[in-house]
Amino acid sequence: MTDITDRLRTEIDARRDDLVTLTADLIRFPTVNPPGDYYRDICEYVANRLRKRGFTCELLRAEGARGDSDKHPRWNVLARREGASPGETVHFNSHHDVVEVGRGWTVDPFGGEVKDDKVYGRGACDMKGGLAASIIAAETFADVVPDFRGNIEISATADEETGGYGGVAWMAEQGYFSPERVQHVIIPEPLNKNRICLGHRGVWWAEIETHGRIAHGSMPFLGDSAIRHMAALLGEIEETLYPALASRQTAMPVVPPLARQSTLNINSIHGGQPEPEAGYTGFPAPVVAHSARIVIDRRYLIEETPAAVRQEVVDLLEKLKATRPGFSYELRDLWTIPPTMTERDAPVVRAVDQAIGEVLGLTPDYVVSPGTYDQKHIDRIGRLHNCIAYGPGILDLAHQPDEYVGITDMLDSAKVMALALNNLLGRS
Ligand SMILES: [Zn+2]
Secondary structure, three states, rough: HHHHHHHHHHHHHHHHHHHHHHHHHOOOOOOEOOOOOOOHHHHHHHHHHHHHOOOEEEEEEOOOOOOOOOOOOEEEEEEEOOOEEEEEEEEEEEEOOOOOOOOOOOOOOOOEEEEOEEHHHHHHHHHHHOOOHHHHHHHHHHHOOOOOOOEEEEEOOOOHOOOOOOHHHHHOOOOOOOOOOOOEEEEOOOOOEEEEEEOEEEEEEEEEEEEOOOOOOHHHHHHHHHHHHHHHHHHHHHHHHHHHOOOEEOOOEEEOHHOOOOOEEEEEEEOOOOOOOOOOOOOOOOOOEEEEEEEEEEEOOOOOOOOHHHHHHHHHHHHHHHOOOOOOOEEEEEEEOOOOOOOOOOHHHHHHHHHHHHHHHHOEEEEEEEEOOOOHHHHOOOOOOOOEEEEOOOOOOOOOOOOOOHHHHHHHHHHHHHHHHHHHHHHO
């Protein structure tokens, strides 16, 4: 066994240049989302490479999924390599989309520039470096242990940055992540090479509207201001809801630690007449607001239920309705994702934990993400709970200008992935 793990490590070091070129090539596809450019090109590139190395590759369009259109089709690629004997399937899933460039860059965001042990570019860290590391890991493992059991899958999927509905969610709906087909999933998101991410907090987005009655602004007593009703709601949120949320601590190891409590963000607020169009030079009209709306983003803990999270807000609204003359509201649910956390003794967790010990000589930190990522679909639609995020790259660099991924970090995490494959599919 040690002989094989040594060979895997040496062989990955020998493929350093290949790893760097692969990462730079992936960065050079400007797969910016929205709108979702160059999806088919990057999928073809991945398929062409893996076909030459014994993988069967399928290009899959998420036709009809949220975000899919003829102008911007949502393409995904799935590569599969079968071992010498039947067994379990280990699947590496990376998203191939990246967020917009933004300002402040000193290098070409789609140049794939290499400097001082780093590859630069939009998506270097989130997460083309992770995709490249998983490809090198899988290829090396299949070369060094050609008689492995079971199957290895690699997917590069669309739209993670906008919810994953044209990517992993669609694939999960088609059965690609069902427990009969896939038993272990590793998502190489940039969470630092010494950390295993077990899952994420839950999300509830909702829009709340307060109603009023329009009247002339000089005689507001003849109307009823929706903005004043909204202000009363915001006051209640400030005085009672925020302290209640802050007092609720989770046993989930969320990073950063300030996210180990329930949180609420008010994403937007609109009330009264719409903003005038650009170039309008007149005054606003004097009217009492007949409508005001907020969108809330509530992140919740594994110890809470979605029903209780919602009810807590309904209770605030009902209290106002009972005590405040004229108060009426509508609550519209926009999006709900339950929290998820893989067990620490799940097989994929144990395999990666042991590999991190062997490669880095340390025990990994176990973390949970404050926000969601594609694990939500694998868990909820795919019904597969043996899933973690593990990959190279520094989380704080994601979506920043001058984003980069460390080459040594990619090599180390590729070694961890290859050793984890050996733990799960190697000769026993
Ligand atoms: Zn990502």
